[in-house]
Amino acid sequence: MNKIRKGDQVIVIAGRDKGKRGVISLRKDDSHVVVDGINLVKKHTKPNPMKGTTGGIVEKTMPIHQSNVAIFNAATGKADRVGIKVLTDGKRVRVYKSSGEEIKVA
Known part of the structure; x- marks a missing residue:
């Protein structure tokens, strides 16, 4: 069972985006997640007339390691x-370690 899932609101605890919050939009693999608005990079793209895309500099969200994010507890306002x-x-549920209350599925 993954402790951090798609749709969870997380806060970045390490790296250049430390302190920013966002929602997980994708689990890239077992250890990387894509968070909306976090770890943005500028990517230079070539135009592709077959796909109808124009060239230029595009901001893209890149994956971040899940150890660098923590789930955001709205009750306390902290990670x-x-x-x-x-x-x-026999059902397994995720809970916050600080309070023991169940994490609601978004």
Whole structure:
């Protein structure tokens, strides 16, 4: 079970975008996530008349390692760690480590 999933609101805890918040839009692989508005780079693109794209400098969101982001706890307004709790019916749910309350699926 991934502790950080698509749709979670996260806060960056390391790197040049430290302190910024965003929503995970894509899990690139087991250890990298793409967060909207975080880790933006300028990419120089060539025009492609077959696809109808124009050339120029485009801002693109690049993946960031999941160890550099933490889930955002709206109740406290801070970053929080994620734990896994097994309910009585055998179902596994994600919980905030600080308060123990269940993380709502967005």
